[in-house]
Amino acid sequence: MADGVIRARLFLLFATMSALLAGGPDAVAAPSGLLHVDMARQPLGQALTELGREAGQNVMFAPDVVGRRQAPALKGEYTLQDAARRLLAGSGLTLRATPAGGLMIERGAAARAPSGPARHARAVREDIVATGQRMTRAVMRVGGEQIQDLMPGQNPMQALNILPGVIFTDVDPWGNNEQNASMYVHGFSTTQLGYTLDGVPLGAGAYGNYNGLSSQRAAISEDIASVSLSSGAGALGTASTSNLGGTIAFKTSAPARRAGATLTQTFGSFATFRTFARVDTGLFGKGNAAYFAFARQDAQPWNLGAANRQGGYQVNGKFVHEGEKTRVTAYFDWQDKVEPNTQGLSINTNDWLDNPTKSYTRGAFYPDLGAAMANYPARSSMAASPSAPNNQYYFSAAQRTDYLAYVNISHKFSDQVSWDHTLYYHHDRGAGLVATSIRSAAILTILGAYLDPTASHYIRNGQFTYANNGIDPVVWNRTGGTGFAVRTTEYNDNRGGITSTVHYRAGRHDVEAGIWYERNDNAQGRFWYPLGAADTLSPYDMPKHPLITQFVNVFHTDTFVYHMQDTYHVLPNLRLLAGMKLEHVNTNGTLPVASLPQAQSSATAGAGGLDSETNTVAGGTLSSFKPFLPAVGAVWDFTRYEEMFFNIQRNLNSYAEDGYGGASPWGVSSQQEFEAFRREGHPETSWTYEVGLRTARPVDAGLLKEISGQIVYYHVDFADRIGRITPPYAGISGVGSTVANLGGVTTDGVDMALTVRLGEHFWLYDAVSYIRSVYNDNFISGATLYRIRGDEVAGIPEWSDKFVLRYRYGGFQAELNGEWMDIRYGTYTDQLYAPARFTMGFNTKYTFHDIPRVNALTFQFNIYNLTDARIWSSLSPGDATSYTAYPTTPRSFYGTVSVAF
Secondary structure, three states: OOHHHHHHHHHHHHHHHHHHOOOEOOOOOOOOOOEEEEEOOEEHHHHHHHHHHHHOOOEEOOHHHHOOOEEOOEEEEEOHHHHHHHHHOOOOEEEEEOOOOOEEEEEOOOOOOOOHHHHHHHHHOOOOOEEOOOOOOOEEEEEHHHHHHHOOOOOHHHHHHHOOOEEEEOOOOOOOOOOOOEEEEOOEEHHHOEEEEOOEEEEOOOOOOOOOOOHHHHOOHHHEEEEEEEEOOOOOOOOOOOOOOEEEEEEEOOOOOOOEEEEEEEEEOOOEEEEEEEEEOOOEOOOEEEEEEEEEEEEOOOOOOOOOOEEEEEEEEEEEEEOOOEEEEEEEEEEEEEEEOOOOEEEOOOOHHHOOOOOOOOOEOOOOHHHHHHOOOOOOOOOOOOOOOOOOEOEEEEEEEEEEEEEEEEEEOOOOEEEEEEEEEEEEEEEEEEEEEOOOHHHHHHHHHHHOOOOHHHEEOOEEOOEOOEOOHHHHHHOOOOOEEEEEEEEEEEEEEEEEEEEEEEOOEEEEEEEEEEEEEEEEEEEEEEOOOOOOOOOOOOOOOOOEEEEEEEEEEEEEEEEEEEEEEEEOOEEEEEEEEEEEEEEEEEEEEOOOHHHHOOOOOOOOOOOOOOOOOOOEEEEEEEEEEEEEEEEEOOOOOEEEEEEEEEEEEOOOOOOOOOOOHHHOOOHHHHHHHHHHOOOEEEEEEEEEEEEEEEEEEOOEEEEEEEEEEEEEEEEOOEEEEOOOOOHHHOOOOEEEEOOOEEEEEEEEEEEEEEOOOEEEEEEEEEEEEEEOOOEEEOOEEEOOOOOEOOOOOOEEEEEEEEEEEOOEEEEEEEEEEOOEEOEOOOOOEEOOEEEEEEEEEEEEOOOOOOOEEEEEEEEEOOOOOOOEEEEEOEOOOOEEEEEOOOOEEEEEEEEEO
16 A cells, blocks of 8 residues: 555544544443452542552542542442542542543532432443553453443453454354464464463463463353453563563452342354353351352354354352452362364455355364265275365364462552462363364375385375375275374463562552563374274264374473563653563473374475485474563643553563474474574564553533543564464475564554443444554575565454444443454465455343342343355465465354343
């Protein structure tokens, strides 16, 4: 796109924001549960700021309004409004709750107590999207109620897709299918972001589990109180070593003060049946409260037969003890699930969806093995390879079982010193299964090397192939005689750690210093199992007694991170932040079981027989180390309603503890390549620069009653990008793949989020994003030079827009949401692209509150993909000739009934 057009669009974006906004922080809704407040007597302004920070909400006031007033000491469990009223007692100031859920402190008489219905409406009202207040970086938050409005039980990550700068796509309506999910934030992908749950590290979000788990496996969706995105730069104290592009923080809800129970049932298209139940103990003993929750999800994948099911079981428990100076929190999560995977389609033209002769879906034959055998190919069982590529597997699935637990202790030594300490442990056992045809040169090369290594008459140009009009009968018979075999990648992960942070307040300085240590022991193995007519296996059961152990990787990783920062309150309305962190990640990757050299042969192996020169997968120790990763920022409340902020930060992405086939130094195909990387390679790093404006101000202009939002400009310099290079047609075998430093990426972008209240019952939210992310360097793969310098990064739309229109009156709510994104390039050379996409969703609900012995009864109805758009969801970028695309779920309907006692 021409520079002039880009400048014109950026100017229009800034002009629109300037015309509509007067700037400042968005109001934030109260999360589920009560606030735990423990404040000493202090200046009122300081107390209100601390209260807003604890709640993660906006408490707005002008410095001259609070003046030199003092706030009383306050300790206990309160709602945000009750706590603020107690702090304001006797001050003569009034408290006003904005329609978006925030608080405004003003001069005047004490506010009149609202009526019962008004109190209820105010309590349940939650802003669509909230912006972080008094922070030096761009932070946006989606509350638990909004997550469940968009899709009950959905992956909280998917809810972030309504934020500017975020692109999340998946092949199922809940966003739970991890293999097919795709996440980009400001140009960075899933494994280049950081994730935490209540401050506990969740790892890098990788599908091939190596150092954590996904958010939907760490907590039941309905137990999430909020999810916050720090795009570009996260807090220095975030426990993550992958947060190049920012951090995503999930917060679980607190136990309720009163005993009660909630039961929610969702049903709908594709035989969906989801159950959620939660029991709260209420307060017991001295300051104790707990809850226990259970969820079960069962649904048919939309493009698979009725025998295919996705979902599983999950249990959460949380206990909180609130002492005089000490708070103790304990949390437990267990989940067990299976997700059948949708297979992507290889796209080699820009008009794929416009050609009705092309197949939009790529399903699986399971459980009809006869149909699978007949289609690979339709002739005899051992005939030569089909002339067309296989378009379906027999089955493919991901199995995951996780245990996660943590204990947090927060202690207040004095009004100036407090300490926060967390111990955590996580165990994962899982596998990815693919039942695939053995009729490809790459897979035959693997199987033949193990099962019939001396069959030279079946070897051509270094690969096993079709000879004498068929497949090697030894390979055929030992894999079950069906033409299929089951390949698994099996994971076993055990990690535990500690985070410890001290907070010290001295005059105008808020000082924070902390450490994080984690030990992670994980293993990954590649196994092959026979698939016979009498033992067809299943995507829901783990096969036993492998025919082949192709390889086993074992990793031992020690992570140590230290951070320190100081927030200096220069003036009541001006704060400066400066800090740094030290990051050291040491990984020893070993190969207890190495592949046979022949089994790693690529499509370009030498002629005359099996390639005996190809080495096995690499092994050795590598460290990611940076002793000084600085951060500096400021926030200036330049009016009663507006604030400006900037942030500059450097981050490091440690080497992924991932083996062969992964984008990791241990993913190369020879020890020589590993040693070369160890000598010359570098971990990925980024410099992020942000500057922005936030606002939240009342407006008296007819229907327009309130405006809130933010606009942010960011620039990112991303260095030493590590990428996997895979030869064409390697498919699931991965043979011949290697890892290289692909150079740098430069990104510039603008995010704008705007919420307006129209009258008393309508809210309109819109988020516009522009991003230009380009490769800085060309790279060579084998004998091919990829001239990508100056090309846009694949998979990311240059322009995107999201909107939510909400109507709420009493217990009734209706919401229409939509997303438009520009074309996405599917290849590194920008030669192929996925068409622009537009999707919409709709939800409505009604809540009854006047039923005896029932606190609330809610009926909800959701429509996913309202316009039944036939478009691609996630993309897997490829080389210059093709890319892989995944289809979007067609229009589907869901109903939910929830009752709270």
